[in-house]
Amino acid sequence: DFPSGYTGYHNYAEMTAELNQTVTDHPNLVRLSSLGNSYQGRALPALKISNNPAVDQAKPEVLFTCNQHAREHLTVEMCLHIIKRFTDGYATNSAIKALVDSREIWVVPSVNPDGAEYDIAAGTLRGWRKNRQPNSTSTGTDPNRNWGYQWGCCGGSSGTGSSETYRGPSAFSAPETQRVRDFVNSRVVGGVQQIKAHIDWHTYSELILWPYGYTYNDTATGLNADQANAFGTLGRQMAALNGYTPQQSSDLYITDGSVNDWMWATHKIWSYTFEMYPKSGTGLNGFYPRDTQIATQVARNNTAVDLFLGYADCVPRVIGQTC
Ligand code: 0X9
Ligand code: ZN
Numbered sequence: 001d002f003p004s005g006y007t008g009y010h011n012y013a014e015m016t017a018e019l020n021q022t023v024t025d026h027p028n029l030v031r032l033s034s035l036g037n038s039y040q041g042r043a044l045p046a047l048k049i050s051n052n053p054a055v056d057q058a059k060p061e062v063l064f065t066c067n068q069h070a071r072e073h074l075t076v077e078m079c080l081h082i083i084k085r086f087t088d089g090y091a092t093n094s095a096i097k098a099l100v101d102s103r104e105i106w107v108v109p110s111v112n113p114d115g116a117e118y119d120i121a122a123g124t125l126r127g128w129r130k131n132r133q134p135n136s137t138s139t140g141t142d143p144n145r146n147w148g149y150q151w152g153c154c155g156g157s158s159g160t161g162s163s164e165t166y167r168g169p170s171a172f173s174a175p176e177t178q179r180v181r182d183f184v185n186s187r188v189v190g191g192v193q194q195i196k197a198h199i200d201w202h203t204y205s206e207l208i209l210w211p212y213g214y215t216y217n218d219t220a221t222g223l224n225a226d227q228a229n230a231f232g233t234l235g236r237q238m239a240a241l242n243g244y245t246p247q248q249s250s251d252l253y254i255t256d257g258s259v260n261d262w263m264w265a266t267h268k269i270w271s272y273t274f275e276m277y278p279k280s281g282t283g284l285n286g287f288y289p290r291d292t293q294i295a296t297q298v299a300r301n302n303t304a305v306d307l308f309l310g311y312a313d314c315v316p317r318v319i320g321q322t323c
Pocket of ligand 1: 069072144202203204209211212213214249250252253254255258259260261273275
């Protein structure tokens with residue numbers, strides 16, 4: 001389990017208990033489901049927050065995913081914080097109520113529970129990143145190199161099983177990315193993707209990133225200048241609220257097979273990566289802020305998340321366009 005100094009983080013059982021408690025506390029605001037199982041058979045819970053969660057309403061849908069990378073435990077706390085804020089706050093906070101009433105919000109607090117549990121299983125913090133699926137020479141696929149758009153195209157991932165950025169033997173070879181893919185595909189209703197915007201939470205470096213990651217070019221197939229401008233403009237506005245640094249993903253480094261590129265290229269979902277606290281670190285310590293940091297660092301994103309949700313129906317509005 002989490003060692004001393006980190007017990008304020010949720011392990012998988014505690015995360016599951018928290019989601020179940022949310023259902024008990026707010027049965028009319030949430031619906032809990034599973035996207036299917038991880039490689040090792042853990043359920044991948046998804047919580048829908050809506051003012052009528054049993055019904056598929058004709059409202060813009062938004063997706064938050066956390067913990068693609070095992071050791072980035074702060075992101076699980078971010079997703080749980082989003083859930084708490086938009087459920088506990090509904091009755092008393094009119095701004096929160098307005099967002100929940102006008103959106104259908106999906107939260108997947110752990111895309112990689114096998115890796116996260118392995119990371120803490122010995123009572124130490126192992127620095128594990130990937131999932132726990134065996135490969136031909138080693139263990140683990142990097143989920144964020146396993147998505148099926150320009151998979152393995154561009155030197156932004158590795159074909160070596162022991163690498164931290166091993167892309168897997170084929171796109172969507174990881175059960176976890178398959179499950180999220182199938183869920184997102186299932187939200188195409190009547191030929192229209194219902195999910196309009198997405199944030200994938202990571203640590204660390206305090207960045208807001210947007211597509212594409214596979215190329216340094218600002219525009220490319222499926223991403224025109226207006227769209228790049230809208231991505232950047234909303235990204236910079238959110239960064240002004242949380243103090244992160246905004247940039248195109250590839251300005252950090254080239255990645256291929258990342259979730260943001262797939263979400264955008266395949267579904268035209270406005271998909272961002274947020275790299276949370278801290279801004280810098282030495283060795284693995286940047287992945288392991290003490291639990292005393294959790295409350296501050298998740299709340300820091302409140303206004304950026306609210307802005308994001310506000311624009312989620314039509315991100316191009318941020319540059320004066322209509323949808
Ligand atoms: O390398 C990653 O997957 C992310 N950084 S992390 O340190 N959390 O591993 C960055 C992904 C950014 N997205 C793209 N470049 N597309
Ligand atoms: Zn990450």
